[in-house]
Amino acid sequence: MSPASLDETLVAAAQGGSADAFSRLVERHQQAVRAFLRRACGDWAQADDLAQETFLAAWSRIGRLKTGASVRAWLCGIGYNKHLTAVRSAGRERARAQAYEDARDETLDAPAEEKIALERAMAELPAEQRACVALCLAADFSHAEAAEALDMPLGTVKSHVSRGRARLLQALGVCDDAS
């Protein structure tokens, strides 16, 4: 059974009220949703909280998921809206910046300098651009899939990815061999 048809089977069972099927969907997609939210908001703890809230909201709205729709894109879309709500809420932006610095300090192993430079550059990107970069450059989403997930026009996604990529490469001091 292909991943997409397995998702469809699990979604159909979850829509019928099966918590076991929903649990398997969580298991299958937690990595993608958490990775996206970690990159989108920079704070790993907050990202995991948002990921939990994303799946909780998904359980309530699973009946509205259309047959054949990408579960991964749908979940990331819910997660993105949760992230935007969190960012917009009072004081969150300042807290996020502080938490971002804290998270950065916690992950100082391996090739630290490049990683820090990337995280800083990601933090400086506007939220929409960051989300597009997180999906298309880091998570192998197609532009169309990202547009569906983030509810943005395809052209806007392409433009965000292109600009975000250029800014990240500039921050890393990498020569863009595509241009």
Add this chain to the structure above:
Amino acid sequence: MTQADDRLKALFAQDVPPPRDAAFNAAVMERVMRQRFREDLAMLSGVSVISGGALWLVWPTLQTALVTLSQGLAPALGAVALAACAAMVLNGRPSAALGLHS
């Protein structure tokens, strides 16, 4: 895909959570079950309140009907209750108690 993209991807890969995370899964499902319990509780509370209100509204009529009915059915209900008691005392095996089987 260019070398620059590969480099970006390798750096991004450091943020990826494990493909299986039982603790995260359990935390999500615990919250899902709590939500389901709260929804069930809210629904049952609503049904109870509505049923209580409906019973309160029809009680004057229902009470009269019940009194009339119980007077008419009292002998039959008494017999049924007696039979039920006998069945319980005989442990559900009246034929054995009466010695019809070995």
